[in-house]
């Protein structure tokens with residue numbers, strides 16, 4: 338529906354320039370509406386709200402949201418049919434699978450209407466970086482025909498916001514050839530794929546053949562070291578986006594790059610620590626309510642990502658608040674014996690700088706096996722030498738405060754998940770440690 342898409346583009350653009358007070362009022366209105374809708378149309382939410390003794394009318398201000406129960410991927414997946422407010426065979430729906438592997442993937446159901454809204458928010462994130470609609474986009478994704486069909490709109494076919502798909506599961510050499518032949522002004526991809534691509538570009542003389550105006554790092558955490566490495570390779574700015582299959586575009590940097598603007602007209606974000614809602618400034622777990630997802634309401638959904646909400650406002654003038662740091666998924670954190678958590682962002686940043694960018698290792702994964710034990714898997718590269726292992730040990734021992742026994746093993750390959758995402762850090766510790 339062209340007029341609906343156009344109207345959402347207009348509305349989402351207008352929203353970001355409203356006064357903060359007006360934007361907050363609109364957000365509260367949407368929050369009340371989706372809570373009410375979920376209660377009256379979804380058996381799952383009616384039951385869970387009733388069990389918790391809360392009614393939609395109890396929500397009078399943002400703080401009241403705490404009265405409503407949290408939801409997790411596990412509970413939503415187990416109760417999917419009663420969560421949905423629509424019949425699955427409706428033609429007005431889009432089904433998107435989350436990237437989880439080992440049987441924990443989940444289907445997210447969008448109505449065509451909410452998909453259009455999500456697309457408008459995605460476009461706003463692009464425009465905030467100075468993107469022009471006629472610029473071609475090289476878009477990293479898995480070779481998933483269903484998603485690609487949903488994400489290809491009629492206007493892409495006539496060259497507006499056109500996406501060219503780069504399969505993250507293809508070998509980097511193949512990705513590089515395709516990107517070199519397209520020379521796209523915009524590249525949107527996983528930082529793990531982009532950094533391997535950059536290494537290949539540096540090793541070969543492709544640098545002058547690929548001249549993007551901007552690059553977006555999405556779907557995984559971005560360390561500052563990785564950002565610099567990609568920027569220096571392409572001589573173009575890297576913007577950080579926070580996205581998920583559940584909510585699509587959640588936050589993104591504008592040209593000022595002083596944090597990620599949260600799309601508060603499509604999501605309501607809380608930051609929780611030890612069961613309490615944090616105000617700005619503290620690091621905690623992100624709990625998100627989708628404001629435009631009437632087919633499959635996700636209310637107070639635990640994404641298991643950690644981040645920091647900023648009290649600063651961006652000098653660009655947008656009212657959208659900022660996430661200043663995205664630390665990563667909670668099961669990608671290393672827990673030290675002294676109770677301290679080390680996020681994947683700092684581990685990946687240090688390891689990249691010490692041994693990946695200079696060609697000593699091709700790839701790596703740090704796995705916490707027990708309270709005081711980590712195993713580091715490395716794929717050796719051309720510059721690998723005896724000192725590489727000492728260097729890895731030195732870097733990680735420092736970061737882990739000498740509290741870890743570190744075992745390093747060489748492997749042929751580090752497996753990616755179905756979507757081509759690569760987890761660099763994995764904790765195998767009991768997830769109950771992460772009770773929030």
Ligand SMILES: [Zn+2]
Nearest residue numbers: 591593651653
């Ligand atoms: Zn800004």
